[in-house]
Amino acid sequence: MFVASEDSQPCFKDFTLVMPAVAVGNVGQLAVDLIVSTLNMSRVGYLHTDCLIPMAGNNPYATCKEDAEEMHTPAEVYIAPELKLAVLQIRAPIIQTKSKKFCQMIVSWIKDSGFSRTVVLSSSHSYQRDDQQMRGTPLRYLVTPSLQKVSAEALKELGWMEMERVSAFPGLTDANTEPRLCIPGGGITKGLYTDSCAEDLPLAVLLLFCSEGDNIPDAFTLINHLNDWLHLLDNPSQEPNKWKIPTSWSLLFGSGIPPALF
């Protein structure tokens, strides 16, 4: 359920929505953090739902002492009106038995809000790729038929690789089994995609094959890839530090070590 954080209801008509799928290495979530912190987006509301594990913290994008004390919740919506961009950040894992319900909730919220298109940033286990997926870049995309109609030109120009369908029984050539879409470790990515196809929503999935570990480089790869399409920043690759790393990324590998150790 969307709850506005201010008194007035925000209008998302014709906005582009970017959201992460909670997936392997948290790459989508990290990439979304970079967008919110770099574009200095403002929070307009929360998704208050029982499908996410509760968590709370102070401002993850704090820049100074004054704005550090501001509470944030597991799922929040940010906007940059001048770019007609809305971002949904999800900071907690989805309760496994409720992932279907969560998908449905997101899809119906997207539908009701009137977003012109939705981009899901996701990732998939790199060790489960098949032979054809190991070729080329680790980046893939998927678009629903309704977005394909309007963005076919742009996508063709970008020269991106579409996510390959894999055969159910590799090595066997059985005419009866159709190759199917498989996104291992992608969380709700596949559910969101298939639900959006069924609901005729314009939605794209951008995903990256990766492994769990320090996934910050993966997040930069994915966000630069997205930027090639949406042009949120001009030429970020020439200036590698243009994306602003939020303060909440500190101490990813734990606290300081005892000085007496040495």
Add this chain to the structure above:
Amino acid sequence: MATFFGEVLSVYSRAVEEEDDEDLDENEEDEQIRRELAIKREVHLQWRPEVSESLRSGNKLQCSDFIVAVGHNAARFLSVYVLTSANWETVGHVSLWNERSRAVIGQTSEESACVFYRHKDSPSVLICQVTGYIAEDQLFQWAEKVFDCLQQRELNVTVLADYSVADYKTADYVCSSSAPFLRSLHTATFSGQSVCQSLEQPNIVTGLPAAVLNHCQVHRIAAVVYQCYSDITGPDSVTMETYKPVLTKLSKSIQFESSPSTEILRKFVKTTDIQSNLYI
């Protein structure tokens, strides 16, 4: 995942469950089992007859201060400093079942892991002690159902919560002498002065305190969580003392015993003496 030497290891992911990519072809029976399990895991509130009667007639609990203590030290702190000092009565409890619940037959409300207390003379303060485990999927429901019974205008929520200092992240090494210490996190509508430092990023609040904060932030209720980071897992008087500044702030609405007798302290600390003789 295949390693350098070729053996296949199952990979743990911090973000996703292992079997989430399988297509779930659910049949009627699976669905039925899932539904029954969901019903079994529901959170139930049981109030005293007069309270539930007034709730049924649409009158929510009139309450200006709601104090929730999560964890053994927080709960015992309230038992020692507040609940012994005056006429407090049990008004209700929460009953729930999850994978960690033990089958206890004939459990009374006093033995429940989540009990509500109210002062006989000034019923505007409600205290809740939570010592049991509430599963991740039950937290949201707990907050929804409890706050549904409370009058929300001018409500102030204070949560005391035990945490382990091992979960505290800081660039400097936390030396053992600094624990236990308090950190606070409050909702946007909370206007009071906090009694301690604010929780620094990247530290977060999880569990029941987070569920309460989320609910209060979204519904614009003034709430503050005080997390006590301690290096002792069992109940101990030093950790309990850490919460004292919070009570001093609440002294307008509740009376408390500033120096409890050793007798009372002993009663509450002793009950969980280490049962094992491994280190004797």
